Amino acid sequence: MxxxxxxxxxxxxxxxxxxxxxxxxxxxxxxxxxxxxxxxxxPKGTEHYLSDIHGEYEAFIHVLNNASGVIRRKIDYIFDNTIREHEKRRLAMLIYYPEQILEKVKNEEENLLEWYEITLHRLVLVCREISSKYTRSKVRKALPKDFEYIIEELLHEQQREVNKQEYYDGIINTIIEINRADNFMIAICRVIQRLAIDRLHIIGDIYDRGPGAHIILDKLMQHHSIDIQWGNHDILWMGAAAGSLACIASTIRISARYGNLNTIEEGYGINLLPLATFAMEYYKDDNCNNFDLVVSDKSAYTCKEINIIKKIHKAISIIQFKLEGKIIQRNPNFIMNDRLLLNMIDYEKGIIKIAEKTYKLSDNYFPTINPKNPYELTIEEKDVMEKLRLSYKNNEKLQKHTRFLFSKGSMYLTYNSNLLFHGCIPMDKKGVFNKVTIDGESYGGKELIDKIEMLIREYYFNNNNELNNIDYFWYLWTGPDSPLFGKNKMATFERYFLNDKAIKKEDKNSYYRYRDSEDKCREILQEFGISEDNSHIINGHVPVEVKKGESPIKAKGKLLVIDGGLSEAYQHITGIAGYTLIYNSYGLLMVAHEKFESKKKAIDNEKDIVSSYQILEKNNKRLRVKNTxxxxxxxxxxxxxxxxxxxxxxxxxxxx
Known part of the structure; x- marks a missing residue:
């Protein structure tokens, strides 16, 4: 020895x-x-997994605040039948939204001092239960400095110590007497929220569709323990921040399509006036009907606003198609020539030939396209895009969010024997990892994903002006062998200009067929160095069509898909409003959420989001930190x- x-x-x-x-x-x-x-x-800390948030900041923040229902379940466990249902509901909502509920209580409670005393004791009990699995040192780090000593004393109150009961009651009464009850309640509610989620995993797609991706990122930047696996929508915005014109155009097009230009203009303070002026000049005589808003309720917009947005939408779409064509032409290794469509149009006849078949265009107004050189930007388009490029690259908030995505994010993550990634591991029809040529070398599987991540990190941080590197941001967004996209094409042009449903079909990568195979999932896990029997692949990206009977559980539980439609744009497909996966010391739990109407309605009606729970795996022995x-x-x-x-x-x- x-x-x-x-x-x-x-x-x-x-x-x-x-x-x-x-x-x-x-x-x-x-x-x-x-x-x-x-x-x-x-006991091991509780991990929460969410994916495909897509800018739905109110629903996301509510799920984060209530820890996917964990906090309410703790309240039910602690108080059982000792307090009434409406008291449990108010206590839960107080923990989620302390400032707003306190304001409401002050207008409703007749005996406010008594309410303070009762509620403070209840909050301490909840906080004590939530913090019981952690060391005193870890809990102490979560405590606000102003109340650190007081909260710590109350958390470690022993009810058997009769001699100290008056001491603890004295602390509570003094807090009330010196008018610090509100501040103390807010502080302890924040502690409960923080300790309820030990580690937060975001499996991609924070951006696009919903109205507040920038708000979500501000919230995530405050989280104490987080990792992010990039989605294709995230990489699109990261590419835009890096200066890719095609990525910039796509972020604006999607924001216009879903009526979320405020994210760009107000959220990031980027000036879209030059683009709007250009669009109103060149498309003033065009109704742009194919470029209408995809929103459930247009009543929030005036007719004039809708008209302007439609014209911006079409103008930036045409610019996007031109810029994408240039990328494809200068990157033959992308093998995307089938997406060069502008040169396949007969502009006089209003038809297009794709794969030996001719289609009639539903819109044939292209005032800025030169049929002899369709991918060339006009002088005005170049001027608009250069102004936008400078705005995106010099935008302090966007760059701060992008650096955060780089520092906390990655293409994939292995954590506690689980493999986390947003989209897919590209495969051919036989289930073999696709090989992609980069800089003359062939890569597949884990090597491919590692190589791509190295390239985009190198470009963003070194800014070496090699176009091929920056083009990989765009390829990850839409390329046929992109692990973040996972389809043979993105049929954007077809959706706008063709009526044939068949030509709009986007075929998924073979991964999505093989992910139902337990053996194939084990092979993927081994590719990433994971061989434990209790390991899983955790995916987002493709919404689970629950209302058609699809299950998020694939390959006998080896693969879990947690895109359940937190984004309102997908809820008509899924039939629910998002999944959360919870991995605690007892096992794995899938939480399905119903639609969240709004923060205001939740507070006014003290109504929590409705969630249902499904136990996926239950451990025979409670997992400990030593197992992580x-x-x-x-x-x-x-x-x-x-x-x-x-x-x-x-x-x-x-x-x-």
Whole structure:
């Protein structure tokens, strides 16, 4: 045994010397070993997985605030039948929206002081239950500085200590007497929210369709523990921030289509006036009917506003098609020549030839296209796009959000024996990983995804002006072998200009057929270095058509799809309003959410989002921190500390 330690100390002497600076005595090293060993035996923290938020900030924030219903379930567990249903409902809503509910209570409660006293005690009980699985040190880090000592005292109240009961009651009464009850309640509600979700995983697509992607990102930037797997809509905005004109055009087109130009103009403060002026000049005589808004309720817009948006929508769409054509022409390795459609149009006859078949265009007004050189931007289009490029690249808020997506995000993540990615691992019809040529080399599977991530990181941070690198942002958005897109084409042109349904069909990558195979899912997991029996693939991207009987559980539970339609634009397909996956110490739980109407209605009616729960896996033994990735790191730290202790005992390193 001594020989073992001697060899280990010798092999790791530099690391041990560095460790001795942090733990300069035997006592300090022993204390940390005891602390870490204790942490290993705590229950694992609760992980929450969400995907495809698509700008629906009110629904997302509500799900985050109520921890997918976990907080309400804790309230039911703690109080059971001891308080009435409406009291439970109000307590839950207070935790979700403390400022707003406090304002409401002040207008409704006749005996406010009594309500404060009762509610403060109840909040402490909820906070105590939520925090029970964590160390005092971790809870302390979550506490606001103003109330750190007081909350900590109340959380560790022992009801058996009769002598201290008056002491605890005195704390509560004093908080009320000195008019700090509101501030204290808000503080403890925030602590409950934070501790209810130990780790948040976002499986892609924060942007587009809904009205508040920028609000969601501001919220995510405040979260204490988060990772993000990029979706194709996220990479589109990241590409726009990097200066890709095609990506910029696409972000504006989608925002116009879904009536969300406010995200660009007000959310990011980007000036769209040059584009609007251009559109009104060149499309003033065009009704642009094919470019109408895709919204459930147009009453929020005037006829004049709708007319302007439609013209902006068409103008930027034509610019987008031109810019995309240029990318395809300069990147033959993308193998996307079938998407070069502007040169296939007979502009006099108003027809287009695609794959040897001729179609009549439903709109043949193209005032800015030169039939002899259809992909060339006009001088005015170039001027508009250059102004937009400078606005996107120099926008402080957009760049801050993009850097956050790079720092907390990635193409995929392996975490606690699960593989998280938004879209797919591109495969051919035989289920073999597709090979893609990049810089003369062929890549497939994990190597392909690693290579693409390296390229886009290199471009954004080095900004080396190599067009091919920046074009990969756009390819990830729409390319046939993109892991984030996973279809043979994005039929944007066809949706706007052709009536034939067949030509608009977008065929999914073979991955979506093979993901039902347990063996194929195990093969994918092994490709990413995961071989544990309890491992899973967790996907978003393709909405689960629940109302048609589709299940989010694939391949006998090896693959879980959590895009249930949090975005309103997809709810007619899914029949629900989003999934959350919860992974706690007891097992895996899938939560299906019903439609969330609005924050205002939730507060006014004190009505929580309706959610249903499905247990996917239940652990025979409660999982502990030692069973997690964090546990693996802690075990390494313990080994290092034990080597340090041996070095102290042997005199190899002296105590300070």
């Amino acid at each position: 001594n020989n073992y330690w001697d060899q280990e100390i010798n092999n790791n002497i530099q690391y041990i010397k560095q460790l001795s600076k942090q733990y300069p005595t035997i006592n300090s090293a022993c204390t940390e070993v005891i602390n870490l060993e204790a942490i290993l035996n705590l 990735d964090i546990g693996k790191e802690l075990k390494k730290e313990i080994i290092g500390l034990k080597m340090l202790l041996q070095a102290y005992h042997k005199g190899i390193i002296k105590e300070k």
